[in-house]
Each structure stands twice: as C-alpha cells, then as structure tokens.
Amino acid sequence: MEPDDVQFFLALEEQVWQAQVSGDAAAEREVLPADFLGVTGGGFADLERHLDELADGPITARYALSQERVLRLGEDAVLLSYRADARAPGAEVEERFYITSLWQRREGRWWNTFSQDTPGHR
Numbered sequence: 001m002e003p004d005d006v007q008f009f010l011a012l013e014e015q016v017w018q019a020q021v022s023g024d025a026a027a028e029r030e031v032l033p034a035d036f037l038g039v040t041g042g043g044f045a046d047l048e049r050h051l052d053e054l055a056d057g058p059i060t061a062r063y064a065l066s067q068e069r070v071l072r073l074g075e076d077a078v079l080l081s082y083r084a085d086a087r088a089p090g091a092e093v094e095e096r097f098y099i100t101s102l103w104q105r106r107e108g109r110w111w112n113t114f115s116q117d118t119p120g121h122r
Contacts, residue, residue, distance in 0.1 A: 005070075006068050006069065006070045006080070009068075009070055009078055009080040009101075009103055009110075010065065010068050010080065010082070012031060012103060012110055012112065013065070013080055013082070013101055013112070014065070015027065015028075015030065015031050016028060016031060016032070016112060016115075017060065017063050017065070017084075017086075019054070020053075020054065020058065020059050020060040020063075021058055021060050021061070021062070021063070022058060023054050023056075023057040023058035023059070024054070025051045025054045025055075028050070028051060028054070029047075029051070031110075031111060031112050032047055032050065032051075032111065032112050032113075033047070033106070033111040033112075033113055034047055035047070035113065036050060036111075036112065036113060036114070036115075037113070037114050037115075038050050038114070038115045038116070038117075039114075039115070039116040039117070040116075040117045041117070041119055057089075058089055059088060059089070060086050060087070060088060060089070061087050061088060061089045061090075061091070062086065062087050063084055063085065063086040063087075064084070064085045064086075065082050065083070065084050066082065066083050066085075067082055067083040068080065068081070068082035068083075069081050069082070073102075075105075076104055076105035076106070077102065077103070077104050077105070078102075078103045078104075079100055079101070079102055079103075080100070080101045080103060081098070081099065081100040081101075082098075082099055083096065083097070083098055083099075083120065084096070084097045084098075084099055084117075095119070095120075096119070096120035096121070097117045097118060097119055097120055098117075098118045098120050099115060099116065099117050099118070100115070100116050101114065101115045102114035102115070
C-alpha cells in the first residue's frame with residue numbers, strides 16, 4: 001500500500017484500539033515507540049503511563065472509527081485524524097472523540113509517536 005493511503009494508516013491505528021479491547025499492553029508496544037506522547041483531557045501521557053491504563057485489563061469494550069483523513073507531513077510522517085465512538089467496559093453510554101495521531105516511519109516501519117484525543121459532543 002502507498003504510505004499516504006488512509007486505509008493503510010487506519011489499519012495501523014486499529015492495532016492500538018484492538019490492544020485496548022483485549023487489554024494487551026505488549027500489542028500496543030508493537031506500534032508505540034519509547035518516546036510516545038499522548039495528550040488527553042487528563043493531561044500528558046508518556047508510553048509507560050499510557051500502557052499503565054491497561055494494567056487492570058481492557059479499557060475499551062467496543063469502538064467504531066469514521067471520518068478518517070490523512071495529511072502527509074513529509075516522506076516519513078503522516079497525521080491520521082478521525083472520529084472515534086467508543087464504550088468502556090461496563091459503561092452504558094458511548095463517548096465520542098476526535099483523534100489525531102502522528103505516524104512516523106523509522107528504520108523502515110511505522111510508529112504512532114503522538115496522539116491527541118479531543119472529547120466530542122453528542
């Protein structure tokens with residue numbers, strides 16, 4: 001696939017979501033580098049803080065991604081932005097987020113180096 005193909009990056013992003021559904025921190029380590037930075041309504045999260053969210057198991061029960069788009073920043077960097085509707089385990093109501101993830105190619109593979117989650121309104 002071409003590295004600016006939205007489906008290519010959406011498939012990579014879904015690896016992160018699937019790890020959250022399964023509670024598998026090792027699976028997230030496969031796509032998040034040591035210098036990962038996440039920004040949420042709760043503040044900043046480095047890789048270890050992000051992975052700690054999975055310490056007690058899955059943090060997502062179900063999710064749906066839509067409205068995806070890709071913005072190429074250079075040969076080895078792409079922003080993937082999309083809408084996520086997700087429900088936490090035990091929650092009755094879905095939450096909506098607008099997310100932008102920075103994907104960078106390093107040594108021949110793509111890494112999710114940055115992600116910002118913005119809560120959406122229903």
